[in-house]
Amino acid sequence: MNEIADRYRDQDVGAIFLYTHEAHPGEFYPHLTSMAQKFSNARDLRDKLGVTRPILVDALDGACHRAYGSMPNMTWIFNKSGVPVYKSDWTDAASVENALQYFLGMKQRRRGGARLAPFHVERLDYRRQDREGFYAGLERNGPKAVSEFRAAFG
């Protein structure tokens, strides 16, 4: 997702990471109890996990996250007017880039004189599953995060 942000920056596409709540709390990263802790974890996301996009932090009660469906790692694309034009209940870079290319192409078509009207489409996209990588991520949070996920999903 960082690479996509870099690749489309000069086409007037912005990208942010919106910090929500700890989906898999563990001994090293327990559940959030303060904004100070939330800011600290968000800085770790930047410094330890290498998120280079601007990080914005939601309220401690997750007001924004909850209003948008509170999925643990979803992605939305908005236009300049604050209207969502894409939403995905999981983040997949290929899906996001595919959507961006479509919207940027639509801008070009309009510049070329095409009269376009919006319509709704539903599509089932597919993401790569990386179970080993996911468990390695859980281990960063602490053994509790690993055992709880294993108990929930095997």
Place this chain on the structure above:
Amino acid sequence: MSDADLLNAYNYDSFIPENFMPWMRFDESPPLGERAPDFPLWRLDGGETSLAQTLREHAYTVVEFGSFT
């Protein structure tokens, strides 16, 4: 639900289905094509901004939601 109960429920301390399943509400999220709700957000330096203010900066903005864990 009181504010304190909401804080505790949203910031659950264990990843067990009764804690996280109630928050999986993507099917209730705002529809595409209509202006979506705005909320205050904070930069890492503590400065306050908002979702709408951030979205006004570019023709399109990709917003990934998530956390360290």
